Amino acid sequence: MKLAEEHVADILSDLVGNGVSSRDIERPPNPEHGDLAFPVMGVAEERDPRSLAEDLADEFPETDLVNAVDVAGPGYLNFRLDSSELLDRTEAQLRSDSMGVEQRDGKVLVEFSSPNLAKPMHIGHLRNNCLGDALHRILDFAGYDALSENYLGDWGTKHGQVIYAYKQFGSREDLVQNPMEHMYDLYVRINQEADEETQEKAREWSRRIEEGDEEATRLWEMFREFTLDHDMEDYQRMDIRFDRITGESKVAEEAEEMLREGLENGYLEEDDDGSVYAEFEDLPDVVLKRSDGSTLYLARDLANIKKRELEQFDRNLYVVANEQDLHFKQLFRLAERFGIGEEMDSQHVSYGYLNIEGQESMSSSKGNIIEMREVLDRAEQKAERIEDREIDASEAVGLAAVKYGSLSVSRSKGIEFSWDRALSFEGESGPYLQYSNTRARSILSDANGTGENLGELTDQERKLVCELAGFPSAVDSSVEALDPVKLASYLSRLCEVFNQFYHECPVLQADEKDMRRRLLLVELFREVTDTGLELLGIEALNRM
Numbered sequence: 001m002k003l004a005e006e007h008v009a010d011i012l013s014d015l016v017g018n019g020v021s022s023r024d025i026e027r028p029p030n031p032e033h034g035d036l037a038f039p040v041m042g043v044a045e046e047r048d049p050r051s052l053a054e055d056l057a058d059e060f061p062e063t064d065l066v067n068a069v070d071v072a073g074p075g076y077l078n079f080r081l082d083s084s085e086l087l088d089r090t091e092a093q094l095r096s097d098s099m100g101v102e103q104r105d106g107k108v109l110v111e112f113s114s115p116n117l118a119k120p121m122h123i124g125h126l127r128n129n130c131l132g133d134a135l136h137r138i139l140d141f142a143g144y145d146a147l148s149e150n151y152l153g154d155w156g157t158k159h160g161q162v163i164y165a166y167k168q169f170g171s172r173e174d175l176v177q178n179p180m181e182h183m184y185d186l187y188v189r190i191n192q193e194a195d196e197e198t199q200e201k202a203r204e205w206s207r208r209i210e211e212g213d214e215e216a217t218r219l220w221e222m223f224r225e226f227t228l229d230h231d232m233e234d235y236q237r238m239d240i241r242f243d244r245i246t247g248e249s250k251v252a253e254e255a256e257e258m259l260r261e262g263l264e265n266g267y268l269e270e271d272d273d274g275s276v277y278a279e280f281e282d283l284p285d286v287v288l289k290r291s292d293g294s295t296l297y298l299a300r301d302l303a304n305i306k307k308r309e310l311e312q313f314d315r316n317l318y319v320v321a322n323e324q325d326l327h328f329k330q331l332f333r334l335a336e337r338f339g340i341g342e343e344m345d346s347q348h349v350s351y352g353y354l355n356i357e358g359q360e361s362m363s364s365s366k367g368n369i370i371e372m373r374e375v376l377d378r379a380e381q382k383a384e385r386i387e388d389r390e391i392d393a394s395e396a397v398g399l400a401a402v403k404y405g406s407l408s409v410s411r412s413k414g415i416e417f418s419w420d421r422a423l424s425f426e427g428e429s430g431p432y433l434q435y436s437n438t439r440a441r442s443i444l445s446d447a448n449g450t451g452e453n454l455g456e457l458t459d460q461e462r463k464l465v466c467e468l469a470g471f472p473s474a475v476d477s478s479v480e481a482l483d484p485v486k487l488a489s490y491l492s493r494l495c496e497v498f499n500q501f502y503h504e505c506p507v508l509q510a511d512e513k514d515m516r517r518r519l520l521l522v523e524l525f526r527e528v529t530d531t532g533l534e535l536l537g538i539e540a541l542n543r544m
């Protein structure tokens, strides 16, 4: 409810004579006490907070929005809002282009997904994709010029392995028929034959890729294409869009260059065997180039910071699991040392592991990974029937379950994903949000005419208006925390209040005035949830 909070904060600032911001305005834990509260203790300085609160309550002018001001406890001001005025203002705010969300400036890169070649995306990519995509949507909505990038793991010694394996036991026919399966088979098989000779042959092929040898390049490009085709199907299915697809290969040369520069300037050390590494005072050392001359992942990330800075990004965000926390610490430290990326705010948007109950039982036979696709299939299958109800749009509902399940916990924490919880119509779940939105859509499609703010709001309606007004702050908090969880939990709370309203306040059967006013609430609820769901990457449905 930032709009009311700002209104109250502005008046308080004038009265107190020092900056009170909307952030200082709280919501009383017990709504009976008021709609908003201000703890006077924070600004009382030498004075007794209680008596200052009393003075402020006296001086507080009457406004259209604030009906009453009370003093409570050791120094709280409680404000009671005029619900009809709040509804008017909320309607105007939510129906503006920004819906009240603070509009930011700047060019932001959101890098996520970034799978490796020749391997299907696995369960680890599930949370990554959901998180990265939602973040991209949210930042875009908050006014940023936000660009999503898929930075493929398409360079390095691994790729020589696949080529060598293909030359050894690959089949053109299998590859064309079932590319991902065949590439992954090759990958698994070659890794089982870990003898020195195999390793050497594989390294030989990586060298040939790096040197631009014709056959090696042709095969590498083919594997890259096949991988992308396969991954694109998953993105399409999940409604995930990338503004650009790049990869480690695109900065491989620049990485070599940076290593030379690093050695010249003494940022990096060289070992007797020719390998190049970095030392830190308080972080473990790290190798950037092996003795065989091949460069590592970190070197390419470093070169990429330079590239993104040249592209004039103001913010550079990496959505990558917390297993790589150390990698990003080392990366950012090295960038500082090289004096690159100073104009750009680079951040590792780290997140915890997603564990799905019963995942062992669905693990694909070979290679011991659970493909992301298997999880999506299972979600769709489970969504065909929820709580004894046949579901029309099981694909969209299954996806909603998986996406909400991946977003509904703070990103720093791991998730124990439970199918029962994710596919429930009670409490926090994707299908629950979709269902509430569908309910509003169906009321609106049966209604004659549109809503209007007439008559007096009941307590239940008032509660709903207060929740609706909270939409912009929920988005703002997600932007600030770089975490869709704030918006996700807000939407669940909002749906809960809407469903109480739905059960207590008849809409289409009510008298004209009540009907029109409630219709307006239903319209606003639909608009907020349409947008909110879209920002989380969840499809809103007319029927389910």
Ligand code: ARG
Residues within 6 Å of the ligand: 111, 113, 114, 115, 116, 151, 152, 153, 301, 318, 320
């Ligand atoms: N391809 C890497 C992997 O699968 C993830 C890349 C993350 N992004 C980055 N700029 N390092 O582990």
